[in-house]
Amino acid sequence: MDNLLWLIPGFPLVGFLILTLAGKNMSRLARGLTGAGSICLSAIVVLIVGWNFLINPPAAGNYTQTLWTWFEIANFKPTITLYLDGLSLVFVFVITFIAALIHIYSIAFMAEEADDARFFASMNLFVFCMLILVLASNLLLLYLGWEGVGLCSYLLIGFWYQKSENGYAARKAFIITRVGDTAMAIGLFILVYQFGTLDIVAISHSAPEMWQAGSKIATLCALLLLAGGLGKSAQLPLQTWLPDAMAGPSPVSALIHAATMVTAGVYLIARMHVIFQLSPVTQMIIAIIGAATLIIAGLSAIVQYDIKRVLAYSTMSQIGYMFLALGVGAWSAAVFHFMIHAFFKALLFLAAGAIIEALHHEHNMFKMGGLKKSLPVIFWTFLIGSASLAALPLITAGFYSKDQILWYSWASDGGSPLLWFTALLGAFITAAYTTRMMLITFWGEAKTHLGMRPGKLMTIPLLILAVFSLVAGFIELPHNFGHVQLFSEITEKVLPGTNIRAAVSGEFIYQIIAVLTTLAGIYTAYILYYRKPMIIINLKHSKSALGLYQFLLSGWRFDKLYDTVFVRPIVYLANLNKDDVIDKFYQGITWLTGRAYRALSFTQSGSLRWYVMGLLIGAIFILTIQIIL
Amino acid sequence: MILIYLIGILTFGSALTLLSGQLNKGLPKWFALLTLLSGFVVLLVFWISNYKEVSLQSTNTWITEYYHNWIPAFGISFHLAMDGLSLLMLLLTFFMGILAVLCSWTEIIERVSFYYFNLLWILAGITGVFIAMDLFLFYFFWEVMLIPMYFLIGIWGSANREYAAYKFFIFTQASGLLMFLSILALYFIHGQNTGIYTFDYFDLLGTQVSPTVAFWLMLGFLIAFAVKLPVVPFHSWLPDAHTEAPTAGSLILAGLLLKTGAYGILRFVLPLFPRASIEIAPWAILLGVIGIIYGAILAYSQTDLKRLIAYTSVSHMGFVMLGIFSFNEFAFQGVVMQLITHAISTGALFLLAGMLKERLHTRDINQMGGLWTSMPKMGVIAMVFVMASLGLPGLGNFVAEFLILLGGFKVHVVLTSIAALGLVFSAMYALRIMQKVFLGPNVNLETAFSAKTDLPDFSLRELLVMGSLSICILWLGLNPQPIIDTVKPMINGLQEIYASPIITQNVK
Amino acid sequence: MLSADDFLVLSPIILLAASSVVVMLLISLKLSHRMIQVCSLILFAVSFASLFFIQNLLPYYVEPLLVIDRFSVFIMGLIIFSGMVVSVFSYIYFEEKEESPKEYYVLLFLCTLGACILAISENFISLFLGLEILTVGLYALIAYLRGRHHNIEAGTKYLILAAFSSSFLLFGMALMYLQTGGMEFSSIASSLRKELELPPLFLTGFGMLLVGLGFKLAVVPFHMWTADVYQGAPTPVTAFIASASKAAVLAVLFRFLLQIDGFRFKLILLIIICIAVASMLIGNILSLQQRNVKRILAYSSIAHLGYLMVAFLPGNEMSIRAVSFYLTAYVITTLTAFGIMIVLSAKDDDAEDIESYRGLFWQRPELACILTASLLSLAGIPLTAGFVGKFYILASGVAAGFWVIALILVLSSVIGLYYYLRIITTMFSGTKPSVTTEARQHPFYYMLSLMVLSGLTILIVWFGVSPAGLMHFVNDFGLT
Amino acid sequence: MNSLIPIDMVILLAAILFVMGIAGVVIRKNIIFMLLSVEIMLNASALAFIAAGAKWGQPEGQVMFIFILVMAAAEVSIGLALILQIYHQHKSLDIDILKEMKG
Structure with missing residues (x-):
C-alpha cells in the first residue's frame, strides 16, 4: 500500500x-x-x-x-x-x-x-x-x-x-x-x-x-508554530x-x-502535539484563543445579513471550538469535531451557494425568505446542516462532537469552569444564530424572484453530505451513552488520550446542561426572529444597541484596528518614501558638484587680467606655503 | 580549454554580429543566438559529463584551469579557472544570454547589429568575471562589461535612459576603482612580504595583512560588490538602470550583473580577508536586513512596473548579503540558490514587463488592470513568477530564502527574524503586481487603449522563453540537489576557512 | 668642442633644426601646400627614424647642457611623433580654412625642436632655450589664423601669460643659481646634497620655477589660460600643445626633480601634492557641464597632468615608468581625440560644440568609434591604454604609500567619467537625418588622416590589451 | 670677488623691478603697457642672473642675460604683431575686450 x-x-x-x-x-x-x-x-x-x-x-x-x-x-x-x-x-x-x-x-x-x-x-x-x-x-x-x-x-x-x-x-x-x-x-x-x-x-x-516540559525553548517553538496555525485557521x-x-x-x-x-491549523497542532504538550502555557493560550474566538465570532455571526458571512463567522467560531479542544488536550475530540464540522459546513455552504445562485447572486438573507416551499431539497439539507451546526441533541453528528469538547473543556487537565462556561455560551450563540439564519432564509415570505433551480448534480452531493452530517456522529459516542469509539481507535495511535482531572464526575449532568443550552438558544432565536420580531425592530431605535450592532457587524472592528495600526502607517511610509530618500543623498552630491562646476566656471571669466591675477595668486600661494612651513 | 573557448566564442560572435549587420539586418540576431546556444550546449555537456567529479570531490575544488602570461612585468597573467560556483554562474550567463537574445527578437529594430554586439560583449565580460583568477584580470573584465551595458541602456533604453546610464556607470565605476585600489594594495603587501609580485588569486590568498589594513582593503572590495549587488544604501543606481534599460538589458542586469557582486564577495572578500569579514559581518547583515525590508517597502509604493520589480531585486539581494555573512553551509548554499533563482524569477518578471510594454506602451501599473481576461497565459506565467518572487515553496526562491534564513538564524536570531518579515512584505508587493496588472476591472484599459482592445497573448517565441523559465524555477524548487552538489566543494572550502579556530578566535 | 659622437647623438635635434630651414627654402621655391606637407612629413619621419640610430650610444652626455638617455630619447620620440601626426592632420584643417599654411610647418618644426631640447636638457640654460623656442613658436602658431578673433585672442593671452610666467621661471632660476652656483642640474644636486633643509633662497627660486613650468603644464593654479588657448588655437596646434609641449615640459621638470632628489624634502613633496590634488579635482569639475569639446579636453588635460603629478610623487624608478607609460597613453589618446575634431571641422566650424557630435555614430561610425575609444582611454576604462596608464600611476602611488592621493585620484576620475560619457552619449544618441555624403575635398588626406587615426586607435587598444611590450620598454628607464 | 655693490642689494633691486613689472601687468589695461611690464619683469630676472653670475664669478649669468634679451626681443616682435591685429579687429587696445572665450 x-x-x-x-x-x-x-x-x-x-x-x-x-x-x-x-x-x-x-x-x-x-x-x-x-x-x-x-x-x-x-x-x-x-x-x-x-x-x-x-x-x-x-x-x-x-x-x-x-x-x-x-x-x-x-x-x-x-x-x-x-x-x-x-x-x-x-x-x-x-x-x-x-x-x-x-x-x-x-x-x-x-x-x-x-x-x-x-x-x-x-x-x-x-x-x-x-x-x-x-x-x-x-x-x-x-x-x-x-x-x-x-x-x-x-x-x-x-x-x-x-x-x-x-x-x-x-x-x-x-x-x-x-x-x-x-x-x-x-x-x-x-x-x-x-x-x-x-x-x-x-x-x-x-x-x-531533549526538552523539559515547560522549558522556554519548547514554549517558544510551540508559540511560533501556533502563530502559523492561527493564521491559517x-x-x-x-x-x-x-x-x-x-x-x-x-x-x-x-x-x-x-x-x-x-x-490546517488544527492539523498542525494535532500533528505536533508532542511539542505543544511540552508547553502547558501554550496549550492554555490555545484554549483561551479558541474560547475567545468562538465567542467573538459567534456574536458577530448573530448580526450578519450576508448568508455567507454568517457561515464564515460560524466557521471561525467552530474552529475556535477545535482550538479549545486542542488547548485542553482533547486531541481526538478536536479532530473529530473537525471531521463533523467539515461535513455540515460544506453542506451549508453548498446549499447557501445553491440558494444564492437560485436568487440571482443575492447574498442578503433579508432579501430571501420563504424558500421552504420553493427549494425543498435545499431546505431540508440546509436544515440538517444547521441542526448539526447548532448541535441539535442526539440526532445530529454535531451534537456528539461538540459534546465531547464541552465535556473536556470542563473535565480535562487543562479544562476549567471558565472555559466550559465560554464553550457553553458559544453553544447558545451558535444555536441562536443558526436558528436565525434558518428562519430568515426559509420562512417568511419570498422577497426575491426565484431563478434557476439546482439540478441533480448539485443536490446529490448535498444529500450525501446531509446524510453524513447526521450519521457521522455515531462512530464516536460518549462512553456513558452507547460508548462507540470507532473514531478514536483510528487516532489513538497518533494522538495521546485526554487526561481527566481526578476530581470531576457527573458527565451526564453536563451533557444535559449542554442540551438545554442549545435548545434555549434555538428557542430564543425563535422568539426573537419569528414570534416577536418587534423586539429586534424596537432595539434598532436604541442608539447603544445600534452601536453594538455595528460593532458586531464589523467583526469587532478588528479590521479598523489593523488598518490603523499596521496597514496605514506602512502604506503611508511607503508612499512618502516613493522616491527613495537615499537617492536624494546621491542627488545632493550631484547637485554639489554642479554647484562646484558653476563656481569654478565663473573663475574662467576670459579676462586676461584676471588670469594674470590667478597666476599671481597661485605663485603667492606656493611661496607662502614655503615660507610658512 | 573550455574557458578560452567560452570567452573566445563570445568575442568572435560579437564581431560576427557586427559584421553581418552590414549585410543583412536579420542576420545578427541569429548569429547571436547561435553563439550563445553553442556556448550553452558546450557548458551543459561539460557539466553533465563532469558532474560526478564536480560534486564528489571535496579537496580540489577546481575543475579546469587555463594559464597564460599577460603582463609579466607586473605579475599579471591571463589565469582562468572554474569551480562549481563558476560553472553554475556560467550556465546562468549563457542561459540568460539566450533569453536576452530571444526577448530582443522583435523589440529591437534599430541599430540591430550594434545591439547584439554590445549584448555579446556584456556576456563576454561577465563570463570573464566568473572565471578570472587573476585579480587584475578580474578587474579588467569587471570593467569591460560596463561599457557595453552603458550603451545598451543609453541607446536602446526608454525616455530617461541617459540619466540612468550615467548613474549606472558612475556608481559601478566609482566603486570598482575603490576595489582596484584594494587590489593594488594587496599586490604590494604580498610583494613586500614575499618578494613575489603577482596578482594571481591563488598566490594572494594567504597574504598576511595586519588587521587594520585588511579591514580597509576588505572594505574596498566589499563596497564594489555591494554597489553591484546592490546593498542599501548603494542601491540607488539600480531602479533607474533597470527601469530605463531595454528588456534584455534589465534581464541581464537583474540576472547577471547583480550576481557578479555576490560572486565577488564569495570568491574574493571571504577567502582573502576572513578576519575582516567576520568583523564586518554584523554590519553587513544589518545592511542586508535593512535592504530586505527597505527594498520591499519601496517596491510596494512604486507605480512603474519595472521600477517596482527593480526594488524587489534590492530586497532579494538583501537576503544574499544576509546569507553570505552568516558564514555557514546553509546560508552559503542558500546564497548560491538565491543567485540563480533570483536571476530566473526577476528576469522573468522583467521579461513580462517588457512584453506588457510592447503591447500597452506603458509601464504604469495604474493604467493597467484586468489583463488576465485578454492574456490568460501571460497571467498564469506572471502568477508563477510573482509567487516565486514572494518565496512560495515549491519554487526555487523558497529553497534559497529558506536556506539563507536558516543559516542566518544560527548566527543572528533577531536580525534574521526581522529579515523573515521580508516574506510578508514580499507578499505585499508581489500581490500588488498581480492585482494592479492582471486582476481588477479592465475599464482603464479600454479607455486608455481603446484601439487595442484585443491584446495578443503570448506568441510562440514568448511562450518558449517563459515556459523554459517556469520549468527552471520549478525544477530548482523541487530538486535543487544538482546545484547544491555542484557548489558543495567550493562552499566546503569557505566553510573550512571560517571554521578554523585561528580565524574565529583572533577576532575576539 | 663637439665630437663626432656628439653630432650623431644630437642628430634628431640637428635634423629638426635643419628641417625648418629646408622647409623655409622649399617655401621660397613656391611649392604647393601639398608638396610642403609631404616634405615635412618625410622630414619628421627622418628625424623620428634617427632616434633609432642613436640607441647604442646611450646614455650620452653633451656637457654641460644636454643629456641623452633612454628616457629622453623616448620623450623625444613622443614629441616628434606628435609633431608628425599633427602635421598630417594639419593639411585638412588648413585647407578647409583656405589659408596657405606653408610657414606653419616651419613653426611646427621649430616648436618640435624646442620641445626636444627641453626633453634632453640638463641645464637651466638649455631648459630656457628649449622652452623659449617652443613658446615663441607657439605664439605664432596659436594666432596663426590671424583673421579670426579667437585665434588672436588666444595668442595674446598665451603671449602675455607665457612671458609673465617665463619671467617667474627666469627669476627662480636666477635665485637658485645664486644659491647653488651652478646651472647644471647635477651641480645643483651636488650642492644640495649636503643640505637637510632647503635653503630659503633656493626654495623661493624653486617655487618661481614651478610657476613657470606649472604654467606650461597648465596645472592648477596656473591653469586658467588652458581652455581659452585650446579653444582659440587652430585645432592641430591645440593638439600639439596638449601633447608635445606638455610631454616636453613634464620631462624636464621630472628630470630636474629627480636629479636634485627633490622628493627628499617634505616641502616640495607637499607642493607637488597640492598641485596634483587641485589639478585633478578642479580640472575634472571644470569640464563637468562644459559644452565645448575643445574646452572639455582642455580641462581634462589639467586633470590628466594632475594624475601625472601623482606619478611623480614616489620619485623612484617606478615613477619614471609610470610617467612614461601614462604620458604615452595620454599623448596618443589626445592626438586621436583632436584628430577626430580636425577631421570633422569645416571651414567655419571647428566641431567644437558638443551638439555637432550628436548622432555621429549613426552617420560616421568609424569616426565615432575612434573618438569613443580615445575618450574611454582618457577616462581610464579597460581595453584602452588609459586604463593601464592609470593602473601604473595608481600602482606607483600605492606602492609608495600615497593612499589618500590615490583615493582622490580615483574619486576625481569618477567625476571625469561623467563628461567623457556625455560626449559619448551625445554621439550615440539621436539621429540627424543622414547627410548625403558630400565628396571629400581632400580624399587622399582624408584617407591618410583616417589611417593615422585608426593606427592611433589600434595603439590605444593594443597598449590596453597587451601592454607588456611597452612596459618592457619603459622598464629599462633608469635614473641617470 | 669683491665688488662695491653687495649682491644682496642687486637682487633686491631685481626683485623690486620684478614686483613693479607684476604690478604693471596687473594694473594696466592697455595691452602695450602690459607687454612693457612683462619686459620689465624679464629684465629684472636678467639682472638677477647677472648678480648671481657675479656672485659665483661665472660667465653663465651673463650668457643667460643675452639669451633673455634675445628672447624678449622675439617676444615683443610677435607681441606687437598680435597687438596690431587686435587693433585691426577691435579698434581698441583695451585688454578687457578680449573676453570672447570663457566659461
Whole structure:
C-alpha cells in the first residue's frame, strides 16, 4: 500500500496540469470531468488505502513513501516523503471525500462560468496542496502544502477578479496568513537547529527527551508554530481575513474556508502535539484563543445579513471550538469535531451557494425568505446542516462532537469552569444564530424572484453530505451513552488520550446542561426572529444597541484596528518614501558638484587680467606655503 | 580549454554580429543566438559529463584551469579557472544570454547589429568575471562589461535612459576603482612580504595583512560588490538602470550583473580577508536586513512596473548579503540558490514587463488592470513568477530564502527574524503586481487603449522563453540537489576557512 | 668642442633644426601646400627614424647642457611623433580654412625642436632655450589664423601669460643659481646634497620655477589660460600643445626633480601634492557641464597632468615608468581625440560644440568609434591604454604609500567619467537625418588622416590589451 | 670677488623691478603697457642672473642675460604683431575686450 500513496496527491496534480496546459482547448464537459474526476480518483485511492490501513494495520502504524530527497545540506535532509497514519488518514479522507462532492457540485455550479478551466485547475491544485500538507512526513514539505493552499486560496477568493474588492480580499487573506506562516517558518528554524531535522516523527520522538516540559525553548517553538496555525485557521488575532474570503465562489468557501484549509491549523497542532504538550502555557493560550474566538465570532455571526458571512463567522467560531479542544488536550475530540464540522459546513455552504445562485447572486438573507416551499431539497439539507451546526441533541453528528469538547473543556487537565462556561455560551450563540439564519432564509415570505433551480448534480452531493452530517456522529459516542469509539481507535495511535482531572464526575449532568443550552438558544432565536420580531425592530431605535450592532457587524472592528495600526502607517511610509530618500543623498552630491562646476566656471571669466591675477595668486600661494612651513 | 573557448566564442560572435549587420539586418540576431546556444550546449555537456567529479570531490575544488602570461612585468597573467560556483554562474550567463537574445527578437529594430554586439560583449565580460583568477584580470573584465551595458541602456533604453546610464556607470565605476585600489594594495603587501609580485588569486590568498589594513582593503572590495549587488544604501543606481534599460538589458542586469557582486564577495572578500569579514559581518547583515525590508517597502509604493520589480531585486539581494555573512553551509548554499533563482524569477518578471510594454506602451501599473481576461497565459506565467518572487515553496526562491534564513538564524536570531518579515512584505508587493496588472476591472484599459482592445497573448517565441523559465524555477524548487552538489566543494572550502579556530578566535 | 659622437647623438635635434630651414627654402621655391606637407612629413619621419640610430650610444652626455638617455630619447620620440601626426592632420584643417599654411610647418618644426631640447636638457640654460623656442613658436602658431578673433585672442593671452610666467621661471632660476652656483642640474644636486633643509633662497627660486613650468603644464593654479588657448588655437596646434609641449615640459621638470632628489624634502613633496590634488579635482569639475569639446579636453588635460603629478610623487624608478607609460597613453589618446575634431571641422566650424557630435555614430561610425575609444582611454576604462596608464600611476602611488592621493585620484576620475560619457552619449544618441555624403575635398588626406587615426586607435587598444611590450620598454628607464 | 655693490642689494633691486613689472601687468589695461611690464619683469630676472653670475664669478649669468634679451626681443616682435591685429579687429587696445572665450 505504501507505494500507492503518491497517487493520492498525484491525481489532483495531474488534473491541475491538464487543465492549466490544455484547459482552453477542452470542451466544458471534459474540463468538468477532468476537474472532478481527478479528485474522485484520488478519493477512491484513499478509500482503498484507508481500508487496508484499517483492516491490516501496518506494523509501524503508518504508511511511508519516499519519493525523492528534496535537498541535502550538512546532514539536513528534508525529503519528499508521504506519510500516512491515523491522523492524516482522517484528514485525507475528509479532504478527498468532501472535495470530490464539491467538485461534482461545481460542475453544475460553474456551468455558466466562462473561465471554469481556471476554477477547476485552482481547485485541483488546492486539493493537491492540502493533501501534501496532511501527508507530509516532514515540516518543510508540510510548509510547502501550507503555503500552497494559501496560494490556491488567493487564486480562488479572487476568482472573479474583475471586481477589485475580490482581489483585495484575496490579497488580505494571503498576507494575513503569511504573517502567521512567517512566524511558523522561524519556528521551523529553531526546530532544525534543535533536532537537526524537520521530520515529524523524529521530532516527536526526541522532543520529550531533549526538552523539559515547560522549558522556554519548547514554549517558544510551540508559540511560533501556533502563530502559523492561527493564521491559517483564522483565529484571534489573525482572523480578519476569513469573512472577506467569502468573495470567492461558494464551492470555494465550502471547500477551503469551511471544510479543509482553515482546519490546517488544527492539523498542525494535532500533528505536533508532542511539542505543544511540552508547553502547558501554550496549550492554555490555545484554549483561551479558541474560547475567545468562538465567542467573538459567534456574536458577530448573530448580526450578519450576508448568508455567507454568517457561515464564515460560524466557521471561525467552530474552529475556535477545535482550538479549545486542542488547548485542553482533547486531541481526538478536536479532530473529530473537525471531521463533523467539515461535513455540515460544506453542506451549508453548498446549499447557501445553491440558494444564492437560485436568487440571482443575492447574498442578503433579508432579501430571501420563504424558500421552504420553493427549494425543498435545499431546505431540508440546509436544515440538517444547521441542526448539526447548532448541535441539535442526539440526532445530529454535531451534537456528539461538540459534546465531547464541552465535556473536556470542563473535565480535562487543562479544562476549567471558565472555559466550559465560554464553550457553553458559544453553544447558545451558535444555536441562536443558526436558528436565525434558518428562519430568515426559509420562512417568511419570498422577497426575491426565484431563478434557476439546482439540478441533480448539485443536490446529490448535498444529500450525501446531509446524510453524513447526521450519521457521522455515531462512530464516536460518549462512553456513558452507547460508548462507540470507532473514531478514536483510528487516532489513538497518533494522538495521546485526554487526561481527566481526578476530581470531576457527573458527565451526564453536563451533557444535559449542554442540551438545554442549545435548545434555549434555538428557542430564543425563535422568539426573537419569528414570534416577536418587534423586539429586534424596537432595539434598532436604541442608539447603544445600534452601536453594538455595528460593532458586531464589523467583526469587532478588528479590521479598523489593523488598518490603523499596521496597514496605514506602512502604506503611508511607503508612499512618502516613493522616491527613495537615499537617492536624494546621491542627488545632493550631484547637485554639489554642479554647484562646484558653476563656481569654478565663473573663475574662467576670459579676462586676461584676471588670469594674470590667478597666476599671481597661485605663485603667492606656493611661496607662502614655503615660507610658512 | 573550455574557458578560452567560452570567452573566445563570445568575442568572435560579437564581431560576427557586427559584421553581418552590414549585410543583412536579420542576420545578427541569429548569429547571436547561435553563439550563445553553442556556448550553452558546450557548458551543459561539460557539466553533465563532469558532474560526478564536480560534486564528489571535496579537496580540489577546481575543475579546469587555463594559464597564460599577460603582463609579466607586473605579475599579471591571463589565469582562468572554474569551480562549481563558476560553472553554475556560467550556465546562468549563457542561459540568460539566450533569453536576452530571444526577448530582443522583435523589440529591437534599430541599430540591430550594434545591439547584439554590445549584448555579446556584456556576456563576454561577465563570463570573464566568473572565471578570472587573476585579480587584475578580474578587474579588467569587471570593467569591460560596463561599457557595453552603458550603451545598451543609453541607446536602446526608454525616455530617461541617459540619466540612468550615467548613474549606472558612475556608481559601478566609482566603486570598482575603490576595489582596484584594494587590489593594488594587496599586490604590494604580498610583494613586500614575499618578494613575489603577482596578482594571481591563488598566490594572494594567504597574504598576511595586519588587521587594520585588511579591514580597509576588505572594505574596498566589499563596497564594489555591494554597489553591484546592490546593498542599501548603494542601491540607488539600480531602479533607474533597470527601469530605463531595454528588456534584455534589465534581464541581464537583474540576472547577471547583480550576481557578479555576490560572486565577488564569495570568491574574493571571504577567502582573502576572513578576519575582516567576520568583523564586518554584523554590519553587513544589518545592511542586508535593512535592504530586505527597505527594498520591499519601496517596491510596494512604486507605480512603474519595472521600477517596482527593480526594488524587489534590492530586497532579494538583501537576503544574499544576509546569507553570505552568516558564514555557514546553509546560508552559503542558500546564497548560491538565491543567485540563480533570483536571476530566473526577476528576469522573468522583467521579461513580462517588457512584453506588457510592447503591447500597452506603458509601464504604469495604474493604467493597467484586468489583463488576465485578454492574456490568460501571460497571467498564469506572471502568477508563477510573482509567487516565486514572494518565496512560495515549491519554487526555487523558497529553497534559497529558506536556506539563507536558516543559516542566518544560527548566527543572528533577531536580525534574521526581522529579515523573515521580508516574506510578508514580499507578499505585499508581489500581490500588488498581480492585482494592479492582471486582476481588477479592465475599464482603464479600454479607455486608455481603446484601439487595442484585443491584446495578443503570448506568441510562440514568448511562450518558449517563459515556459523554459517556469520549468527552471520549478525544477530548482523541487530538486535543487544538482546545484547544491555542484557548489558543495567550493562552499566546503569557505566553510573550512571560517571554521578554523585561528580565524574565529583572533577576532575576539 | 663637439665630437663626432656628439653630432650623431644630437642628430634628431640637428635634423629638426635643419628641417625648418629646408622647409623655409622649399617655401621660397613656391611649392604647393601639398608638396610642403609631404616634405615635412618625410622630414619628421627622418628625424623620428634617427632616434633609432642613436640607441647604442646611450646614455650620452653633451656637457654641460644636454643629456641623452633612454628616457629622453623616448620623450623625444613622443614629441616628434606628435609633431608628425599633427602635421598630417594639419593639411585638412588648413585647407578647409583656405589659408596657405606653408610657414606653419616651419613653426611646427621649430616648436618640435624646442620641445626636444627641453626633453634632453640638463641645464637651466638649455631648459630656457628649449622652452623659449617652443613658446615663441607657439605664439605664432596659436594666432596663426590671424583673421579670426579667437585665434588672436588666444595668442595674446598665451603671449602675455607665457612671458609673465617665463619671467617667474627666469627669476627662480636666477635665485637658485645664486644659491647653488651652478646651472647644471647635477651641480645643483651636488650642492644640495649636503643640505637637510632647503635653503630659503633656493626654495623661493624653486617655487618661481614651478610657476613657470606649472604654467606650461597648465596645472592648477596656473591653469586658467588652458581652455581659452585650446579653444582659440587652430585645432592641430591645440593638439600639439596638449601633447608635445606638455610631454616636453613634464620631462624636464621630472628630470630636474629627480636629479636634485627633490622628493627628499617634505616641502616640495607637499607642493607637488597640492598641485596634483587641485589639478585633478578642479580640472575634472571644470569640464563637468562644459559644452565645448575643445574646452572639455582642455580641462581634462589639467586633470590628466594632475594624475601625472601623482606619478611623480614616489620619485623612484617606478615613477619614471609610470610617467612614461601614462604620458604615452595620454599623448596618443589626445592626438586621436583632436584628430577626430580636425577631421570633422569645416571651414567655419571647428566641431567644437558638443551638439555637432550628436548622432555621429549613426552617420560616421568609424569616426565615432575612434573618438569613443580615445575618450574611454582618457577616462581610464579597460581595453584602452588609459586604463593601464592609470593602473601604473595608481600602482606607483600605492606602492609608495600615497593612499589618500590615490583615493582622490580615483574619486576625481569618477567625476571625469561623467563628461567623457556625455560626449559619448551625445554621439550615440539621436539621429540627424543622414547627410548625403558630400565628396571629400581632400580624399587622399582624408584617407591618410583616417589611417593615422585608426593606427592611433589600434595603439590605444593594443597598449590596453597587451601592454607588456611597452612596459618592457619603459622598464629599462633608469635614473641617470 | 669683491665688488662695491653687495649682491644682496642687486637682487633686491631685481626683485623690486620684478614686483613693479607684476604690478604693471596687473594694473594696466592697455595691452602695450602690459607687454612693457612683462619686459620689465624679464629684465629684472636678467639682472638677477647677472648678480648671481657675479656672485659665483661665472660667465653663465651673463650668457643667460643675452639669451633673455634675445628672447624678449622675439617676444615683443610677435607681441606687437598680435597687438596690431587686435587693433585691426577691435579698434581698441583695451585688454578687457578680449573676453570672447570663457566659461
